[in-house]
Amino acid sequence: MSRQRAMSGTIPSMETSNEALKDNTVIIVLGASGDLAKKKTYPALFGLYQRGFLPTDVHIVGYARTKMDEAEYHKRTTSYIKNPNNDEEITAKIEEFKKATTYVSGDYEKGEAFDNLNKYIEEVEKRYQGDQRHRLFYLALPPSVFIPVAANLKTHCYSKRGINRIIVEKPFGKDTDSCRTLLSSLKQHWTEDETFRIDHYLGKEMVKNLLVLRFANVALGSAWDKNSISSVQITFKEPFGTEGRGGYFDEFGMIRDVLQNHLLQVLSVLAMERPVSFSAEDIRDEKASVVSVKVLRAIPPIERADTLLGQYVAANGKPGYLDDDTVPHNSVCPTFAATTLWIHNPRWEGVPFILRAGKALNESKVEIRIQFKDVTQGIFKDIARNELVIRIQPSEAVYLKMNLKTPGLYTRAMPTELDLTYKRRFAETYIPEAYEALILDALKGDHSNFVRDDELDVAWKIFTPILHWIDGQSGPRPHPVGYPYGSRGPKELEAFIAKYGYKRADQGYAWPVTNLSNL
Template identity: 65%
Template sequence: MAAQQSTSSTGEIPSSGGSNEHSLESNTLIVVLGASGDLAKKKTFPALFGLYNNGFLPKGIRVVGYARTKMDEEEYHKRVQQYIKAPIPAMKEKLQEFLKICTYVSGQYDEDDSFQTLEKALGEIESQYEDKNSPKNRVFYMALPPSVFTTVAAHLRKNNYSEGGINRIIVEKPFGSDLASSRKMQEELKAEWKEDEIFRIDHYLGKEMVKNLLVLRFANVMLDASFNKSLISNVQITFKEPFGTEGRGGYFDEFGIIRDVMQNHLLQVLSILTMERPVSFSSEDIRDEKVKVLRYIPPISKDEVLLGQYVGAETKDGKKPGYLEDDTVPKDSICPTFAAAVMHINSPRWEGVPFILKAGKALNEQKTEIRIQYKDVTQGIFAEITRNELVIRVQPGEAVYLKMNSKAPGLSMRTVPTEMDLTYKRRFSDLKIPEAYEALILDAFKGDHSNFVRDDELDIAWKIFTPLLHHIDEQKPKPEPYSYGSRGPVGLDDFTAKHGGYKRSEKPYSWPSTSVL
């Protein structure tokens, strides 16, 4: 079901096409700005190596790291391979090949002289291309803090733009902290770069199960037909992390769980889950439909939000500190580390169906999943039967379950909850699920914007969340405490039942596949 993504006789989704969506095949280099930082080391370079190892990068690709840190090539290579896994000899050889195409330039983020030094290095590399006359293409990956996004983008456009070639700039989240700051950032970015040159990364859009949502919906008639207010009672989209800030509280406290996870990752999942069928698989058709469904969502009401902050507790792994015990967190912080918010889509398809987005740190497990609960069966012979649920596990252990009722084997008429189960590790045991960053970087090289955030989409997303964020910033409501390693605040179940109408099964039930997830 998920592996084929069939929309044609060959089983392949047609390419996006479009005049601005050119795949870079050769004469291309990628500049990783912020090359000495954690994001580049943990995500960008491992993703680039994964693509290189499998032959997906343009022919003759060169990788140039750029950062303020002064270091020689040996130190740079050590940092590049710090998080790259090469378990077999063939991959170790490939890694050494990869390091040979990686070079480094040190410079500031706000000085023309530094970017002109970078330009000189890029020119020297490009002078070695076999085809001297073809256009020279450049991809700029900004693995940088948002405070320097627009400054660096302006310097790149002024000093390092390839005239006659294809230029692309990849920007990491967060894209602002509210509607006004986001608009300012986008105005400054688009003053220098065209929209079709900008690729705004939200790595959740590169996750296999999120990309599979389009296929699950629109390639399966029975599922698509059931996605409406007549059959669905409520939808929950949940993000859970089993660890706290762990010394990174300074960064987290500035943004909080809503800005860090909910406004971007979970809202992206929601828009793909609920959008109408696009005319084609072209990037603009897909993003048009995402924007349309987001326009139906009013700003979140402060009365339909539950906020929490974790406190220290004894867990199976020992005593865990609370959020305020993190030395990098202000001792009087009221920053939420957990949030549950109810969203409404006032469209003909979804009006009246509550969507509950939940995200939290220091919870009882690692999990991102979508749980779609259908309405009760018509009153009658099965009045007290368990509700059907469609569960889509995004990570870890990608899976799809359809929870249904069945007669228990035997002479009596007894119903039991059971499931139709698609667990990726079992069904697709011979296939490797690509990392999200690999998929998105490859899309950027192809020029496919389908899984990147468009400017108007970003604007609407901030409109939905900004009133709530300003309420939290200004009124400073005190979040409910919850124990490290718990499911969240004590009032979570009551909140979910009150605002979402979610019904827990009274009959004992557990997914049989949890041991392999």
């Protein structure tokens, strides 16, 4: 596929350049038969391929233990590619994409299996012109095989004629010690410059937009501290439970699955100081060095008193967590967690950062809610607080909840919003999936939206004591409170948030998100 043809089409493209991409590149997806590859990796690769954002003549090799023929492989890898209207152009692109990807089966532990993979890659590379041969290895694998696979790739499949890069998926350990073990083991084989630790939340459009929102707007920047902000909430909600896949979840729980990585990464971008520039290295240095060394180190380990744990129970015709046959019958694993973090530095001292996430809740939503302090009392009494809300997904939006005069002859304030809803404002603009943006960054060698090793170490220190408490390593395990499937969470949540000064407006205000269904 030529870049010229891809870029001259009518499909809206990401505002970036192919010039940093290296031709003669093979992308190897390890774990190609698994759910992650099927649901995220291959759809993202197709999205980049469709829009001309992969290197010229790129070839994708899938690798896994599962034995399957080419037809089965292509069926799996394209089953989650979206084409709801059976668009002929997209269908043709899918068929073209299939020709650019093939499959090899093999073991994850045995060196001879990787020798076989290397021979296959070399056969693919014979069609390339010039001396360079570049390889990107994507580990869509469980962490139990990270180390043997990383070692085998370096020993048996490392290209000596070009650039090699490896993408590693979370989770990066289960606590501080296991994270350090994993990081040190990877470093024995792959340099920091070659390693890309992916947290897909850093690739989401609205998270990436936080840098511009914060630092390109004087009106917001001047109010971005403890003098104006009362509290910050970062919320993750899923409307479904484990549904037969509770075995994996019960091992890790909601804090490891969401709070310690995704939501803490969002907090990092919210709390970081201004970078020297928006270049990749400056942003990464500011986030990793200043946030991890200064901001994250300024966050003490989470206290038990600043934690609320819940577990969903049967309701509304849906089974409870313990009704899942894949979950241990007496599990006290939390499916809901709210934790409050404190940043002890001059900018944020005294501002609670409340991270909360749960399964089997009333809606699907990820958002940031920044509540400002009360207006000075006098002419106004009990007026609603301003809130800046950044909706990360679904229906990306930024809105500022503010007070205006009620229309008419009365001088009475009412809460309303300044609303930037992306589907309305950018109706014709393609917003890439997070994995598309991050895979493209890895191909270009851009580390700015990936997690560095020193950042991971400090992040785990914040959560490890509370995780050991939940796991029963520091005394009796806490029992999460029950909450009904399909509810907003534990009934104790309102009091939990209120004790940190959050005030819910009682004037019946609601952001008109339902209007988006007509767009």
